[in-house]
Amino acid sequence: MKDRTGSLDQRIAHRVKALRTSLGLSLEALAARCDVSRSMISLIERGESSATAVVLERLATGLGVPLASLFDAPAPQPEPVARAAAQPWWRDPGSGYRRRNVSPAGLPSPIQIVEVQFPAGARVAYETGAREPRIHQQVWVLEGRIEVTVGDEVQLLDAGDCYAMTLDRPMAYRNPTRRPARYAVVIAAQAGARS
Known part of the structure; x- marks a missing residue:
């Protein structure tokens, strides 16, 4: 990759x-x-x-x-298929995690899918606040274990677990293990969301 x-x-x-x-x-x-x-x-x-x-x-x-x-890449002519070769990985210089947008860019869909590779011991925290329109997110752990904190709620997720939340409070992701984790994030904006 x-x-x-x-x-x-x-x-x-x-x-x-x-x-x-x-x-x-x-x-x-x-x-x-x-x-x-x-x-x-x-x-x-x-x-x-x-x-x-x-x-x-x-x-x-x-x-x-x-x-x-x-x-998202500019998509003058949106395509319904996003080929793996056209889904570049981005590395966060702060935590070292890698992410790629899996969903096709430019389609008028309220859903986006992201794959994340999270290094052992890594942590990233977001000061997410309430947004209009509301944005919903689900985190599905594909490999390993991660800890997700939303507001004051802490969830320890193992492979196969899926956690649903609304992006309206501060949140953090942490890999408490010595092994990398991999998870998918599915994001859905309510009708009327700008993308």
Whole structure:
């Protein structure tokens, strides 16, 4: 599996800028919405910074979209099939976890699927808050074990377990073991969600 982080950073750069522009937000306005500095957003939009998953989640919240949508490739002609070779992996420079969007980009579907490879001992925390429209998420553990904290609730999930939640509170993922874990995240936005 080849990491194409450079091209994904450019994809994220274009996507963040396009979403911000479509909402009519200045860099300052987006910075105020998501608690990310104007200079960091500018670096991300120019593809000059490899942002962490935590920063990208803040941007997604400020833009009113699921995190997974920041990784979508421009799809002038949406295709119903996303071939594995066209699903690049992105590595979070903060936690080392790797993710890829599995769902076809550009389709008018409220559902997105993401695969995550989570290193042994890794942890990532998001300051997720309530969003409009509501975003629902399910985490299905394919291999290993992970701990998911949503608000004050902690769930220890083993292979085969699936946990459903709404993205409306701070959350964290942790791999408490010495082995990598792999899980799928299924995200669904209620009708009217921007993507």
